[in-house]
Amino acid sequence: MEKTLVLTLIFLLSTACTGLQTALNSAPSSSSTNSSYEVVPISDVKWEQLNPARGDKSPQAGTLWGDRRGLVPTGFLAKFVDGFSSPPHIHNATYRAVVIKGLIHNDDPDAARMWMPAGSFWTQPKGEAHITAAKGSVNMALVEIDRGPYLVLPTNKAFDSGERPINVDPSNIVWVGLPGVPATDDNGPKLAYLWGSLQEGQSNGTFIKLPPGFTGKISSNASSFRAVVIKGQLQYLRADSTTLKPGSYFGSQGELTHRISSQIDQETILYIRTEGEYKLLGD
Numbered sequence: 001m002e003k004t005l006v007l008t009l010i011f012l013l014s015t016a017c018t019g020l021q022t023a024l025n026s027a028p029s030s031s032s033t034n035s036s037y038e039v040v041p042i043s044d045v046k047w048e049q050l051n052p053a054r055g056d057k058s059p060q061a062g063t064l065w066g067d068r069r070g071l072v073p074t075g076f077l078a079k080f081v082d083g084f085s086s087p088p089h090i091h092n093a094t095y096r097a098v099v100i101k102g103l104i105h106n107d108d109p110d111a112a113r114m115w116m117p118a119g120s121f122w123t124q125p126k127g128e129a130h131i132t133a134a135k136g137s138v139n140m141a142l143v144e145i146d147r148g149p150y151l152v153l154p155t156n157k158a159f160d161s162g163e164r165p166i167n168v169d170p171s172n173i174v175w176v177g178l179p180g181v182p183a184t185d186d187n188g189p190k191l192a193y194l195w196g197s198l199q200e201g202q203s204n205g206t207f208i209k210l211p212p213g214f215t216g217k218i219s220s221n222a223s224s225f226r227a228v229v230i231k232g233q234l235q236y237l238r239a240d241s242t243t244l245k246p247g248s249y250f251g252s253q254g255e256l257t258h259r260i261s262s263q264i265d266q267e268t269i270l271y272i273r274t275e276g277e278y279k280l281l282g283d
Contacts, residue, residue, distance in 0.1 A: 035254030039236050040064055042077075042247035050078055051152050059084065064142075064249040065226060068150040075144040075226060075273070077247050080104070080134035087131070090158050092151045094126040095143050096195065096205065098271050100230055100246050102139030106132045106167070109155075119170035119231060119269065121194055121207075125163035129155040140247060142228050142271060146203070168194075175209060178280060187211050189280055200276045208270045208280065210234075210262040216282035221255040222275045232268030235261040 045062035052058060059080045066074030080102070088109040097106070099122075103115040106122055109131050116122060124130060143150075175190035189210055196204030207230070210216075215237075218227070227250050234244040237259040244250065250258060262268040272278065 035252060035256045037252040037256055037258070038065075038250065039242055039244070040249045041242060042245055045077060045247070047079070053152075057084075062247075064228065065251060066148070068145065068148050070148050072148060073144070073146050073224070074148055074150065075142060075228065075249070078141050078143050080132075080139040082135060082137055082139070084139070085131060085133040088129050088155045089131075090127055090129055090153050090155060091124065092126055092149070092153060093145045093147060094124065094161065094163055095145045095150070096123050097121070097144070098142045098228075098230055100140045100142060102134055102136030104132065104134050104139060104141055106130060106165075114167065116167060117170060119173070121166075121168045121173075123163075123166045123195070125161050125165055127157075127159035127161045128163075128165065129158045130165075142230070142247075144273060173207065175207075189214065189216075189282065198277065203273065203275050205271065205273045208272060210260075210268040210270070212262060212266055213264045214268070214282060215261040216280060217257050217259050218278055218280050219255075219257040220252060220274060220276075220278040222253075222278065224251070224253055224273075224275050225256075225278060226251040226273045227258075228271045230269040230271050232266045233263040234268050234270070237261055 045064070047060045047062045049058040050061035059078050061068070062077040064075045064077065066072045068074045068076055077100070099116050099118050099120040101118055103117055104120070105113045105115055106124060107114060107130060109129060113133065115135060173192045175192050178189055178191055189208060191209070192207040194205040194207065196202060198204055229244050229246050229248045231246060234248070236242040236244055236250055252258065
């Protein structure tokens with residue numbers, strides 16, 4: 001099976017840098033009593049076996065939001081030991097994934113190894129037989145589903161959902177400047193569109209690249225906003241600033257502004273999943 005390689009990604013987010021209210025230094029700001037937020041450093045993630053049937057050979061899973069055993073949208077981290085290779089299998093739910101650390105291969109059982117480094121994005125359609133393998137001392141990926149439960153099933157239950165897989169190497173991610181940022185500003189924040197619809201109320205996934213030393217705000221009025229650190233290190237600014245290393249997560253529901261700062265000597269990349277648009281503005 002030939003996989004689709006995405007070479008051109010187009011992003012259009014109107015009025016993305018206008019109308020952003022000023023955030024307080026002490027905490028995320030909100031104008032709604034119905035809004036809420038959460039911050040989960042990777043050091044607080046609780047790990048368990050992703051596929052208990054495999055015992056000690058099972059990858060480890062750490063939930064960031066949702067419940068992969070339930071019927072809700074879910075994001076979790078998956079960790080694999082060096083040399084891990086799964087048997088051929090299928091899933092009952094389509095998933096999207098981003099490599100955070102190490103090298104990961106995900107393809108048809110008979111396909112040659114195509115190692116995806118950190119910053120790669122891939123999708124795995126439900127019902128399609130595949131294997132997953134890992135190479136490196138530390139291998140970790142973000143996995144998300146729109147609806148659970150997330151199950152591992154044998155290949156004799158395979159079916160064609162009509163969806164097709166996508167593997168995108170970091171070298172093929174197309175970064176564009178945000179609206180309102182001068183086109184000549186090579187050091188400004190950048191954005192890449194990955195999947196979904198940008199219409200209000202629709203789900204979508206994007207990368208945001210923050211330059212070293214960036215300080216600013218992300219505001220959202222979506223019913224669900226999720227952000228995971230893929231590369232670099234972020235300070236989540238509130239009364240007690242929280243350090244967010246790769247694999248850490250912050251999110252919100254309702255109208256809320258998150259105040260953030262990237263590491264002074266390294267760019268930071270975030271994966272953001274939301275229903276509708278969000279706004280980013282530097283100080």
